[in-house]
Amino acid sequence: MQDRTEKAKKIKVLILDVDGVLTDGKLYFDQQGKEYKSFNVRDGLGIKLLQKSGIKVAIISGRGSKPVALRMEMLGIDLVYLEQLDKGVALQDILLQTGCALEQVAYVGDDLIDLPVLTRVGLAIAVQDANEQILPYVDWQTRQVGGLGAVREVCDFILQAQDKLMALVESYKTS
Numbered sequence: 001m002q003d004r005t006e007k008a009k010k011i012k013v014l015i016l017d018v019d020g021v022l023t024d025g026k027l028y029f030d031q032q033g034k035e036y037k038s039f040n041v042r043d044g045l046g047i048k049l050l051q052k053s054g055i056k057v058a059i060i061s062g063r064g065s066k067p068v069a070l071r072m073e074m075l076g077i078d079l080v081y082l083e084q085l086d087k088g089v090a091l092q093d094i095l096l097q098t099g100c101a102l103e104q105v106a107y108v109g110d111d112l113i114d115l116p117v118l119t120r121v122g123l124a125i126a127v128q129d130a131n132e133q134i135l136p137y138v139d140w141q142t143r144q145v146g147g148l149g150a151v152r153e154v155c156d157f158i159l160q161a162q163d164k165l166m167a168l169v170e171s172y173k174t175s
Contacts, residue, residue, distance in 0.1 A: 004123065004139045004140045005161045006161075007103075007106075007122050007123040007139060008106070008123055008157060008158045008161035008162065009161050009162055010103055010104050010122055010123075011055060011104060011105070011106045011122065011123060011158050011161075011162070012054075012055060012056065012098070012100050012104040012105070013055065013056045013057070013058060013094065013098050013100050013104060013105045013106070014050060014055060014056070014057050014058070014105075014106045014107075014108070014154070014155070014158065015057075015058045015059070015060055015091070015094060015105060015106070015107045015108070015117065015121070016057065016058070016059055016060075016107075016108050016151060017059075017060060017061060017062075017107075017108060017109045017110060017111075017113075017114055018059060018061040018063070018065070018068050019061065019062075019063060019110075020109075020110035020111060020127065020129075020130070020146040020147070021108050021109060021110050021127055021146045021147070021150065021151065022039055022040075022043060022059075022068075022071075022146070022147065022151055023037050023038060023039060023146065023147040024038065024145070024146060024147030024148065025110070025129075025146055025147065026038075035065060035066070035067060036067065037065065037067040037068065037071075038147065039071050039147070040147055040148060040149055040151070040152070042149055042152040043147075043149065043150070043151035043152045043155075044071075044074075044075055045152065046151055046152035046153075046154070046155030046156060047075050047077070047151065047155060048075065048076075049155055049156075049159060049165075049168050050155050050158065050159065051076060052168065053159060053162070053164045053168065055158065056079065056098055056100075057075075057077050057079070058077065058079035058080070058081070058094050058098075059072055059077055059079065059080045059081060059082075060081045060084050060087045060090045060091070060094075060117065061081070061082050061083070061084065062083070062084060062085055062087070062113050063082065063083065064082040064083040065082065068080075068082065069082065079094055079097060079098075081093070081094075085113070086116065087113060087114060087116050087117045088116035088117060088120070090117075091105075091107075091116070091117050091120065091121075101122075102120055102121055102122055103121075103122035104122060105121040105122055105123070106121060106122065106123035106124075106125060106154070106158065107121045107123070107124055107125065108125045108126070108127065108142075108150070108151065108154055109124075109125075109126060109127075109130065109134065110126060110127050110129070110130040110131065110134070110146050111130065111131045111134065112131060112133060112134065114134060115134060115137060118134060118137050118138060119137050123139055123140070124137060124138040124139050124140075125138055125139065125140050125141070125142065125154055126138040126140075126141045126142070127141070127142050127144070127145055127146040127150040128141060128142050128143060128144055128145045128146075128150065129145040129146055130146075142154060
C-alpha cells in the first residue's frame with residue numbers, strides 16, 4: 001500500500017460527507033420541524049484554501065438539507081450531491097464532471113454509507129469518531145472528530161503533501 005502522503009500528492013478532488021464529517025452528526029430541529037446544523041469555520045477556511053490551490057471540493061450526503069445547501073453555496077462548492085443513498089453513483093458523476101481518475105480523489109467519511117466511495121478512491125479517510133466498521137477500509141483516520149476540525153486537518157494535510165501550504169500561509173501574512 002502506498003504511503004498516505006504519496007497518495008495525497010495526487011489529489012485533485014476532495015469529496016466530503018456532511019453529517020458526522022462537516023458537522024458533529026447531531027440533528028437539531030425546532031418545534032416547527034426546521035432543521036439546524038453547526039459548521040466549523042476552520043473547516044470552511046480549509047476548503048477555501050484547497051479551492052485557492054486548484055483542488056476541487058465536492059459534497060455527497062445521504063440526506064437533503066437546506067442548511068447544507070446554503071453552506072455549500074457560501075463556500076462556492078458547486079458539486080453538491082444531496083439525498084444520495086448510493087454514494088457510488090454520485091462518485092461516478094463527480095469523476096465525469098472533473099475528468100479525474102479515482103487515484104486523484106480523496107474522500108472523508110464516517111459510517112457504512114460511505115463505503116461505496118471509500119473503497120474506490122485514491123485516498124480514503126475517516127474522521128476520529130467514525131464507525132469502527134469502516135476503519136479497515138481507510139488509509140488514514142484524523143485526530144480531530146467530525147464537525148470539530150477534521151476537515152481542516154485533511155485540507156492542511158493534502159496541501160502540505162503537495163507543497164502548497166506554506167505559500168498559502170505566506171499569502172495571508174502579506175494581504
